[in-house]
Amino acid sequence: MLIGEDTEVPANQDKDEQNSDLATDKQRDTAAQRLAAIVESSEDAIISKTLDGTIISWNAAAExxxxxxAEEICGQSIAILVPPDRHDEIPQILQHIRRGERIKQFETVRVRKDGRKIYVSLTISPIKDNQGHIVGAATIARDITRRKQREEKLLWLSRALEQSPVAVTITDTVGNIKYVNAKFTELTGYPKEEVIGKNPRILQSGKTPIEEYQRLWESITSGGEWQGEIQDKKKNGEIYWVREHISPIKNPQGEITHFLAIGEDISERKQIEQALQESEERFRQVARMTGEWIWEQDPSGHFTYCSGAVKEILGYEPKEMLGKHYCEFFTPEAQESGVCKSPDEKRFFRFISHYLHKDGHEVFAESSGEPILDEQGRIIKWLGVDRDITQQLEAQELIRRSQISLAVARNELRIARQIQESLLPTEPLILPEVEVVGYCLPASQVGGDYFDYYHRPDHRVDVAIADVSGHSVGPALFMVETRSALKAQIRSKFTAANTLAALNDSLYEDLNRADHFITMFYMQYHIGTGEINYASAGHNPPLLLRGDGARCTKLEADGLIFGVKKEVSFEEKRTFLEKGDIMFLYTDGIIEAESKQGEFFGIKRLCKILMTNRHLAPQDLIKVVVKNLQDFCESKTFKDDVTMVVLKTI
Structure with missing residues (x-):
């Protein structure tokens, strides 16, 4: 049957419906009151807000x-509770709510009214109207600040254990390992996974007495602590020393639940102690072997002990020294100098003591001593050692005198070098037909190398190169004498051979008396004809390089060195130079230069360098020879003077 507008509804039916609506409203009111009571009595903050973040409800726990x-906060934006650095959370949360998604136990930071930051755990759910539309969000916030602080404290404690510089081990009450830190692994070589559940006895080396372990266990199981030094064994079998401190861990009821062991690696300290003991023993042995006198004195300086070495140093038996003051054995001069006054309470080191030997001669000793103090800082006794340095001081005096002699010799060398440098030409000789350049690189010791060249009025160029034996001022003075004698021959019409003969006669007496000799090569170049006349007094034969570079020829001539005998005849030879030819004069410092492998520079190497670089000007050719010589010897200086003269026809 359909009910239309004309259909009448019975009166009793309308009344029943009204009663039903009233009952439903009453139930709703009751439920709302119950819900409000729950919200207000909750220990968690319960907050509701609109979709734009405006707070519309606020319970007592939130306050x-x-x-x-509630009066202060309702109507405010939820952003008032969010720190500035977390404002980006607000749109992200609202985005989830608009999609109807619930956010569970989101841990974050919020700001109280007093500005203090707190940790909270948020559960946020969307609020829907009767049509199911999302109109806001409900937030349940739990203050987890204390929990976070506990977690942070535990984290710091955990980090402290893990980063501790000592090994940390925690066991249960029967000794099974429950925890080890990183230092334990570093010290023992056992990874954490390998020892958890194991007994620490895996570290025992067998070198610590079993009774020590028994005392350890009895101490900690009775609630006490134990500490001591034991030798353990690493995973690789290496023995190490560790200082252990073991204590029980108790629960609030005072019951032992675990044991904590802290181990410090003292292997290095033990090694140092062992080394110190060995060093002390070695010192005593060395003192006995080297004859050092070890002594002990009372605080006032009277001997209470002397080792047997005092017999060797001062001539007294050790028992003769006992009870006597140290100053009784000093020389009278030393006693008067004030060294016997009351000693300072400080250690002394390498003090020079002037003793008087039992037989009366003076003895110099190097004394070192140190006071031994009691707990109040008062001197108990003196310990010391004396070493006889009489011969050492005598040697030092000898060295001092030698140094003076060396300084004198160095001064002589300086003078000789100045003399040598003053005798050599300062400029090359450059003429239309010929160019002559000389070079001398002095050695670390001054030698007697000498060269010179002259342009004579009779269209002749004379060139000389010489080497005086020996070093220092003597050879330098002979160079002066040689140069003077040679200059005197310039005005004469002597040939090369006659010039050498005259020089030998002039220098013979002085050379023979001083046990020196001189080698010399002398040549005369005639401008215009290209003829050269030359003679040698035992000098290295110069090298002739033709312009075509075909060969390198030695210009040899017989002749005795200067200073062997008087009235010597010298062989004179001649040849002709053509345009581009080179004459290379040198001393033995070039060809006798040695490499670090002991090889001589030699004539062949010199000829090869000259032939390769014959196109160069004399000055540049000399530079090339010097560079090759330095490379060969791997040094910028040489044991002997390096002297050369280059004559090149133009």
């Missing part, structure tokens, strides 16, 4: 947690 009353 307790955040510090705002």
């Amino acid at each position: 307790q947690i955040y510090g705002y009353t």
Whole structure:
């Protein structure tokens, strides 16, 4: 049957419906009151807000947690509770809510009214109207600040254990390992996974007495602590020393639940102690072997002990020294100098003592001593050692005198070098037909190398190169004498051979008396004809390089060195130079230069360098020879003077 507008509804039916609606409203009111009571009595903050973040409800727990009353906060934006660095959370949360998604136990940071930051755990759910539309969000916030602080404290404690510089081990009450830190692994070589559940006896080396372990266990199981030094064994079998401190861990009821062991690696300290003991023993042995006198004195300086070495140093038996003051054995001069006054309470080191030997001669000793103090800082006794340095001081005096002699010799060398440098030409000789350049690189010791060249009025160029034996001022003076004698021959019409003969006669007496000799090569170049006349007094034969570079020829001539005998005849030879030819004069410092492998520079190497670089000007050719010589010897200086003269026809 359909009910239309004309259909009448019975009166009793309408009344029943009204009663039903009233009952439903009453139930709703009751439920709302119950819900409100739950919200207000909750220990968690319960907050509702609109989709734009405006707070519309605020319970008592929210007031307790955040510090705002409902009157202060309702109508405000939820952003008032969010720190500036977390404002980006607000749109992200609202985005989830608009999609109907629930956010569970989201841990974050919020700001109280007093500005203090707190940790909270948020559960956020969307609020829907009767049509199912999302109109806001409900937030349940739990203050987890204390929990976070505990977690942070535990984290720091955990980090402290893991980063501790000592090995940490925690066991249960029967000794099974429950925890080890990183230092334990570093010290023992056992990874954490390999020792958890194991007994620490895996570290025992067998070198610590079993009774020590028994005392350890009895101490900690009775609630006490134990500490001591034991030798353990690493995973690789290496023995190490560790200082252990073991204590029980108790629960609030005072019951032992675990044991904590802290181990410090003292292997290095033990090694140092062992080394110190060995060093002390070695010192005593060395003192006995080297004859050092070890002594002990009372605080006032009277001998209470002397080792047997005192017999060797001062001539007294050790027992003769006992009870006597140290100053009794000093020389009278030393006693008067004030060294016997009351000693300072400080250690002394390498003090020079002037003793008087039992037989009366003076003895110099190097004394070192140190006071031994009691707990109050008062001197108990003196310990010391004396070493006889009489011969050492005598040697030092000898060295001092030698140094003076060396300084004199060095001064002589300086003078000789100045003399040598003053005798040599300072400029090359450059003429239309010929160019002559000389070079001398002095050695670390001054030698007697000498060269010179002259342009004579009779269209002749004379060139000389010489080497005086020996070093220092003597050879330098002979160079002066040689140069003077040679200059005197310039005005004469002597040939090369006659010039050498005259020089030998002039220098013979002085050379023979001083046990020196001179080698010399002398040549005369005739401008215009290209003829050269030359003679040698035992000097290295110069090298002739033709312009075509075909060969390198030695210009040899017989002749005795200067200073062997008087009235010597010298062989004179001649040849002709053509344009581009080179004459290379040198001393033995070039060809006798040695490499670090002991090889001589030699004539062949010199000829090869000259032939390769014959196109160069004399000055540049000399530079090339010097560079090759330095490379060969791997040094910028040489044991002997390096002297050369280059004559090149133009």
